[in-house]
Amino acid sequence: MKNFFIFCALMLMISCSEKKQENQNHQNEKIVKQSEMAALMLEMYSLNFENKSLILAGKNPQKLPKEFYKIHSAKLTDSTDRNASFEAFSEFYLDTYQQLMNSSKDSLISNHNKTVNSCIACHKTTCIGPIPRIKKLLISTN
Known part of the structure; x- marks a missing residue:
């Protein structure tokens, strides 16, 4: 037993x-x-973090990576999030990033913040989770 x-x-x-x-x-x-878009956005975050350091040192970002254009085609975690609003925000992000690269030294910080704020504006419409982390990319103008 x-x-x-x-x-x-x-x-x-x-x-x-x-x-x-x-x-x-x-x-x-x-x-x-993770979705293709999540991976792409992590790359975007990393490059914008590097850009913040460059800008604080008074240097312009060097390029807009071709991978960033995948924002129009990368698979989303939820495919229903790809709508007209998402596409408009995506295009706005690419435009503001392009402006940042062509900025004068006087407008680097404001154009960098405009690029980061384009991310925040998009995330306010669907995926709010990363916003606190994205806000850390902003450069204080005080």
């Missing part, structure tokens, strides 16, 4: 251990998967 209980306890421990491993694998799959 004692052996039977030990056997049952052992089986229970093995069973629970296997389920825990299964759950961890499933959670890892969720973390790894």
